[in-house]
Amino acid sequence: MTVVLHQPPRPQGWDVPNMSPFCIKLETYLRMTKIPYVLGKGNPMKAPKGKIPYIEYKGELIGDSGLIIEVLNRDYKIDLDSDLSDTERSIAHAFRSLIEEATYFRGAYLRWSEAESWSFVKGLLLKILPPVIGALILKKIRKNFMAGIKAQGTGRHSLDDVKKMMKHDLKAISVFLADKKFFMGEKVTLVDATVYSFLISFSRIPWQSDIKKFINSELPNIGPYCDRMKALYWADV
Helix, strand or coil: CCEEEEECCCCCCCCCCCCCHHHHHHHHHHHHHCCCEEEEECCCCCCCCCCCCEEEECCEEEECHHHHHHHHHHHHCCCCCCCCCHHHHHHHHHHHHHHHHHHHHHHHHHHHHCHHHHHHHHHHHHHHCCCCCHHHHHHHHHHHHHHHHHHHCHHHCCHHHHHHHHHHHHHHHHHHHCCCCECCECCCCHHHHHHHHHHHHHHCCCCCCHHHHHHHHHCCCHHHHHHHHHHHHCCCC
16 A cells, blocks of 8 residues: 655755655655655644654554654564664664654754754745745744744753754764664664664755764764665665
8 A cells, every 4th residue: 555655845955855854764764665655745734743744544644753664564564673683773762762852853953043044944945835924824833843942942052052962962873883884784774764864954954054064074974874875765866
């Protein structure tokens, strides 16, 4: 059965498949597993958890990238981590949690706060929002988004402190990756969908940033890793 993946359209002029790392993660997973899918428009108002991405599958709408992957793994009897030991699975889980529950919020805070990055995000979102009232809608979206980041805790820090925290995260990712072909070794595993999606969201975006400069100058194994993943799963984009 074909999965309908609901997400924003591909951002023109960006060297990434989607503006959302969670959308890239889920679509990368679908490509890794060769599960048949088609793209559909993403509408947060229709999303079962109020967030994008979500899928339409077997007549149901399912939200949250992690839960979606669990459902598809079960139905298609897929285990990308079958060669990992229990210890390795735990390490992969810990890094996924670091990236999705901490690094993400730091990157999002910077993306929606700093003038240069916001100009790109704003320009992209205005293209998919209704004309005339789109700017007002976006203003409310940004206000709510930043309030959420503050409630989560990241938005209570200064931009400089957030950058320091994010660099510590990225350094840890780089150190663990070391000279391995993929994050856990010679074979692609589930965690690569997360690691790749977030790393390109920080390093391949069209604006300059301290984080992008840090990755490209201080973490030399990140670029080649992203290139390997792109060649395997995203050569067409």
